[in-house]
Amino acid sequence: MVGGATFGAVALLPIGTVAPTVAAAVFWLCWVIWMPRARLKRWRWRLTDLAIELRRGVFVHHHDAVPYFRIQQIDIRAGPVDRLLGIAELAVTSASAAGSATLPGIPAEMAPELRQELLLRAEASLGDAADEARDAV
Amino acid sequence: MRSEDSGVSVERFSTPRRLHPASILLGIDVGQIFQWGLVPLVALVTSSGRAVLVLIGLLLVLSPVIRVLDWRRRRYSFDGAELRIESGVLSRSLRSLDVDRIQQIEIRRKLLHRVLGLAAVRVETAGSVSEPEVELRVVSESDARALRTAVRAAKARSRAGVEVDATTDADDAPGAGTDTRGERVLTVPATHIVLASVTGARLLVLPAFVAAAVQLAGDAFDQFAEQADQGIEQLGRAAEPLLGGGPDWVLAALVALVFTGAAVAVAVVTGLLRDGGFRIDRVDGDLHVSRGLLSTQESLVPLARVQMVVIRRNWLRRLLGFATVSVRSAGGSAGAGGSVTVPLVPDAAIDRLLAELLPGVPGVPDLVSHPRAALRRSVVGRLIRSSILVGIGITALYFAGWLGPWTGGALLCLLPLAVALGVLEYLNLAHGTTGLVVASRSGALSIRTEVAPLRKVQAVGGSAGPFQRRLGLSSLTAHVAGPSAQLTIHDAGAARVAELHGWLTARAARPT
Numbered sequence: 052m053v054g055g056a057t058f059g060a061v062a063l064l065p066i067g068t069v070a071p072t073v074a075a076a077v078f079w080l081c082w083v084i085w086m087p088r089a090r091l092k093r094w095r096w097r098l099t100d101l102a103i104e105l106r107r108g109v110f111v112h113h114h115d116a117v118p119y120f121r122i123q124q125i126d127i128r129a130g131p132v133d134r135l136l137g138i139a140e141l142a143v144t145s146a147s148a149a150g151s152a153t154l155p156g157i158p159a160e161m162a163p164e165l166r167q168e169l170l171l172r173a174e175a176s177l178g179d180a181a182d183e184a185r186d187a188v
Numbered sequence: 189m190r191s192e193d194s195g196v197s198v199e200r201f202s203t204p205r206r207l208h209p210a211s212i213l214l215g216i217d218v219g220q221i222f223q224w225g226l227v228p229l230v231a232l233v234t235s236s237g238r239a240v241l242v243l244i245g246l247l248l249v250l251s252p253v254i255r256v257l258d259w260r261r262r263r264y265s266f267d268g269a270e271l272r273i274e275s276g277v278l279s280r281s282l283r284s285l286d287v288d289r290i291q292q293i294e295i296r297r298k299l300l301h302r303v304l305g306l307a308a309v310r311v312e313t314a315g316s317v318s319e320p321e322v323e324l325r326v327v328s329e330s331d332a333r334a335l336r337t338a339v340r341a342a343k344a345r346s347r348a349g350v351e352v353d354a355t356t357d358a359d360d361a362p363g364a365g366t367d368t369r370g371e372r373v374l375t376v377p378a379t380h381i382v383l384a385s386v387t388g389a390r391l392l393v394l395p396a397f398v399a400a401a402v403q404l405a406g407d408a409f410d411q412f413a414e415q416a417d418q419g420i421e422q423l424g425r426a427a428e429p430l431l432g433g434g435p436d437w438v439l440a441a442l443v444a445l446v447f448t449g450a451a452v453a454v455a456v457v458t459g460l461l462r463d464g465g466f467r468i469d470r471v472d473g474d475l476h477v478s479r480g481l482l483s484t485q486e487s488l489v490p491l492a493r494v495q496m497v498v499i500r501r502n503w504l505r506r507l508l509g510f511a512t513v514s515v516r517s518a519g520g521s522a523g524a525g526g527s528v529t530v531p532l533v534p535d536a537a538i539d540r541l542l543a544e545l546l547p548g549v550p551g552v553p554d555l556v557s558h559p560r561a562a563l564r565r566s567v568v569g570r571l572i573r574s575s576i577l578v579g580i581g582i583t584a585l586y587f588a589g590w591l592g593p594w595t596g597g598a599l600l601c602l603l604p605l606a607v608a609l610g611v612l613e614y615l616n617l618a619h620g621t622t623g624l625v626v627a628s629r630s631g632a633l634s635i636r637t638e639v640a641p642l643r644k645v646q647a648v649g650g651s652a653g654p655f656q657r658r659l660g661l662s663s664l665t666a667h668v669a670g671p672s673a674q675l676t677i678h679d680a681g682a683a684r685v686a687e688l689h690g691w692l693t694a695r696a697a698r699p700t
Contacts, residue, residue: 101697112657114650114689118697121646146314146518149674150647150667176697186288188314188493188518188644188669 096154101176103143103169105152117152120176121145125169127162134159141165146188198338200331204263204274208306211262211326212255264324266335268342271311273322285322287342289313291493291518294320295332295486302484307332311339314518314669336488343490344472370471373544376531378464384512384532385459386452387504393458394451463531470544475515477528487528493517495644495668496675497545499538499552499637506635509535515545518669546625546641553627553639555618561659562617562679567610569655574606609633619677626666626692628677638675643699644668648692650685657682664688 086109095106102118123146129139139162144151157165207215254277262275271285292312301307307329311322464481477487496516505511513530533541539551581599585591613632620627627639649665656662662685664677677685
């Protein structure tokens with residue numbers, strides 16, 4: 052019944068309007084359904100000996116590295132929906148605003164542990180540096 | 189003697205001081221006026237009557253009182269380790285700034301400041317993004333210089349644990365110029381400033397101003413255009429005997445010539461006013477940069493805080509053998525603090541200047557070209573973008589009824605131009621590294637060379653789009669501290685970028 056009405060409404064529209072509308076709808080569906088899965092699939096992060104590394108991006112592949120020595124701040128953020136789903140976002144900031152790393156959607160209980168681990172590694176890397184070099188900026 | 193002078197400088201600021209009383213009037217923030225004026229303005233527009241008058245009257249009475257209270261409550265002090273600023277009338281705030289965090293300190297003097305012997309001091313830290321961390325809007329010139337010297341001496345002491353030459357002209361007469369007795373690094377002669385003005389974006393000041401004025405005039409534009417037409421017609425009649433009754437395009441050329449002349453004159457005057465007397469001195473590991481004829485600006489950039497040096501050459505300057513050099517520190521507000529731009533440097537002097545800005549670096553390192561695949565990407569990318577533009581242009585001309593062999597042909601000429609620019613872009617693409625710096629060059633007509641010290645690299649990013657991946661290319665970004673400060677190596681080989689990524693990360697993780 053509803054499908055018939057929709058078809059009727061679409062049939063009333065000129066073909067020049069229907070084609071772009073259908074294309075836009077298909078694109079939007081792909082974007083909403085396929086894109087988040089693809090992004091999640093591409094998201095990788097790891098702690099190496101020197102830095103926290105991220106690999107991300109569906110079309111443009113990114114590979115970011117923020118050395119522990121350069122960490123200025125670590126934030127854990129969780130919005131209402133995140134809390135409902137039991138996830139959190141961990142943001143590692145260096146002295147360069149553009150050169151920061153964000154891990155979205157990590158398990159909420161894992162975030163404080165990860166922050167602690169990063170802080171320990173940052174402290175250890177500072178200890179290795181010579182006095183003059185300890186100033187990261 | 190030196191340490192005594194330094195001590196006197198610090199002692200002068202050890203007890204909290206107020207700004208100069210002139211700050212009651214001169215220290216008014218334009219943004220604040222807007223905020224305060226917004227309410228009565230809205231009230232004025234939306235209603236009328238006694239309430240609005242009362243509101244405006246209240247503001248007129250309250251504003252001076254608040255300004256005086258603000259002046260009485262705003263105090264600053266410096267004990268050699270911390271710069272402290274107390275302020276606020278109703279809500280009080282106390283800001284402490286560790287001397288080690290200071291990236292840049294500037295003394296600015298507008299014409300009125302110079303007449304009254306005053307100055308504004310701006311202190312930038314790595315954290316400040318859009319505004320300076322601390323701004324002392326109106327202090328006496330001697331206080332400004334003494335404070336800068338005290339901060340400089342304290343920074344140097346903290347950095348190296350040694351006493352520095354803190355002999356200053358703190359008590360010198362106003363207008364004595366920079367308080368440095370260091371080594372002159374660079375002076376930009378007036379001829380170079382004129383050259384910089386007529387070969388750079390400053391040439392667009394007048395056209396931009398005219399365009400903005402026309403835009404603002406809005407409805408009045410038609411009337412203006414009509415009058416301009418009449419004026420030009422009259423001018424044509426007057427010039428007829430001179431031009432021998434030539435066609436209209438002669439007159440148009442004459443008008444264009446006069447307008448170009450005016451644009452050049454405006455560019456030269458604004459350039460000289462802004463950058464006249466440009467010089468850089470080096471004192472105890474700090475760069476002192478002074479510039480300006482009417483309004484002056486003196487910036488102090490610690491050499492250890494230089495994050496990146498950018499050398500820019502547009503095609504005109506390249507032909508003439510000159511470049512513009514920007515020095516980026518981590519300090520905040522882009523355009524003002526955080527970046528000092530030398531208006532024009534001869535090509536031959538670039539390496540020497542770079543050696544001064546980045547100690548131990550003999551000049552721009554040897555750069556290597558990128559793989560041939562980058563040529564393909566550059567040409568195809570530009571061809572696609574310009575084809576879209578040409579397509580839109582031709583469609584618009586067709587519907588407007590203006591499409592003809594000349595207009596269509598002119599648009600199609602953009603395609604070979606795009607190919608030529610793509611080739612040029614590829615020829616300029618290059619990067620290089622040494623044990624101390626990483627460098628990158630890019631651009632087609634206007635070439636940009638970026639040089640960043642390895643020890644300032646904060647984070648490393650690599651990226652590869654679908655087309656880059658098909659061609660085996662990749663880009664690399666080295667992030668340094670400061671607003672949008674980053675060095676990008678475009679379209680290098682993917683394997684090379686992976687190797688550089690690891691190497692730069694290791695260097696950033698363990699600076700030596």
